Amino acid sequence: MPEENNVPHRPPVSVERRRWPRVSQEPLGKDENTAASLVALRFETESLPRPEQFPAWREHISSLAEARLPDNVAPDDGFPVRQAVWNLGGMLLLQQTVPAFSYERSLDMVRFSPLDHWLITFLRTGRSWTGIDGRVTENEPGMMEIRSLGNPFSGRALESESLTLIVPDDQFADRGGLPPASSNTVLGGRRVKLMYDHMVGLETNLGSLAQDDLPSIKSRLLEVIFDTTTPFLNRGGESERVSQIGMMTRARRLIRKNLISSDLTPDALSRELAISRTRLYELFESVGGVAKYMRQHRLLAAHRMLADPSDRRTIAEVSLAIGYDSAANFSRAFTQQFGYSPSNIRTHRASSDVQVDVRLENNAVTFDGLLQTLGVHT
Template identity: 55%
Template sequence: MVDTRSGPDFVERRRFARVTQPPLGVEEAQNGVLSPLDFTTGDLPPPQQFAAWQDYISPLLDVHLPENVYPEDGFSAQQSVWNLGGMLMIQHSSPAVGYARLPEKVRLSPLDHWHIIFLHSGQSWTEVDGRVARNEPGLVEIRSLGRPFRGRKLATESIGLIAPVDLFSDHGGLPAASNNVVLGGHRVRLLADYVASVEANLRFLTHDDLNNVKERLREMVFEAVTPLVERNAGGDQVSDMGLMARARRFIAGNIASPDLTAEALCKQLAISRTRLYELFETSGGVANYIRRRRLLAAHAMLSDPSDSRKVAEIGAAIGIDSPANFSRAFTQQFGYSPSNIYKHTQDHRPVLAKGHAGKDGGRPETFEGMLRTLGLF
């Protein structure tokens, strides 16, 4: 028997009309709002490449060439930095190099962020207090930029995250024992897969996507790191998380109070001054932490169009009575003065219009500027 329904003149009869449903979200692929801050040494003559890289990366690290490698040999390095609105995602490729963030740089630097690194290729060795963390593809390395370290790496390609310490404050912060550790396992693989997915879609992220992406990254980092670190930490390190959560909440709630001091924190937490200093060691010290939070609060006030107070009044509101001292501290923290805040907040916006470059497009001027303003968003 021949099935006539398959013949050329067959017309399928349907009880209901067919309505094609177009896939949702496809049109949003053209509405990405991010543009990276790109840097490459590839356009320079080989003898100038390493010096250019040293200058570019200096806010983060001091770097030096391996033995028997010379600047004349060239140093082809690339980096793209994407601001997710308070967290940086960094695509990085460079030859073998030695690196360090020594105590003097830590002391003078306002950066106490976490640096989280996934290697696509190569290996690295980082030493803190005699303990070396070896990173390779398939693992994740975490280090604090608020603590000294030194190391070396082979030629590597990587994707990394830089996040301010306070991004995790709702959870009491990442444990202090997270510094200079390398982690693996299924949680790390889930995190790495999500980071790779975000990396592949950076140019397509919309305004609505950004906060969700940042929040998901924050949660996944915390969920991947904390159980592994706590499992190998002593009871004191676990209790530090609860103390830090209470300390950060107290500081945030009393940020404008002249009575916000180390002594007040000791009384609130019922701990000694020595214990308090140990608690804030990875944040650059309790006084530096309070000062930084006050300056961030002042930055938010100055950026608020509805706040009509003068610069000196806002300085006084955060406990700095001298306008000169406030301006000096503010400029040291952010790299620009309080009176120039509007221009620089536009230049350092976390969301950048796709296809625009230079000051007219609001692109951050430097890598250092992006690092300094992370805690604002």
């Protein structure tokens, strides 16, 4: 056999020939500035003495509901809670681990609270039972619970780990509101799994997100929530209840559309909806009446104006714009609503190129403060 047949075969060497030099393209976003990354508001009770743990938790969530211990548990037993609250620029994301407890949002709480936010909860562990008007829903891992703070409710939960979105009702205004039958429902199936996977993906990246990311993230979340709920809940049935909630949605939409108009009055709203003044009051009875609802949302509109660095109107001009004939009366109503004065916002608002982060008098953001001003910066 010839000797050259014993030489191992080698593939030809590829020689790259170019007319122009190569220009490397760096991946977009690789060196993105993360100095303005989101920071969570964290709450925990494990560092407190055991008898103080449950009272601290009860006070912490007092804007949402009244919390109670199970019958077989005493305050001295301790109540270890861990919670992280992320402000997504108009909605909150809560990561939470909490022992068993019961809860109630009474009619009086609803009547005197400005909150009409939606709670959208995924349980990772545990189970809960919530009742409204005798209808009890059961939530468990793999399901999605929707509940409105605009309705009274009560229930109990086992020790659980959960992921919850708190979204003001107004955030869905451009989509016509959530379907009327949404409150106190539990959904399951592939659409819910897709939404949960979306939430987990967002959760994984929370620490690396910046304020500039929030508008697109919020828009996508609202779209996913709406697309998840609508196929289940835009159906007939429960006609009287659905009709009432649908009328409330129409009324709220008209109020938002004409909020700063001097022509917006309860009588004008009654005529537009073709219902009696008594019927209109009944629709808003759970939030203290239609006049109170209008006043609260006008004050929220004033909050937006005062917090906007590009809005140069004085406090007196803002008060006139939302229908107050006296700056002193406006300041009094504003302070009663939010817990701080209009001038406090002007003192603490940031420059125009930074998202406004309104803080309380002691410069400390609280969970209650976030709930009260949630959706103001939209």
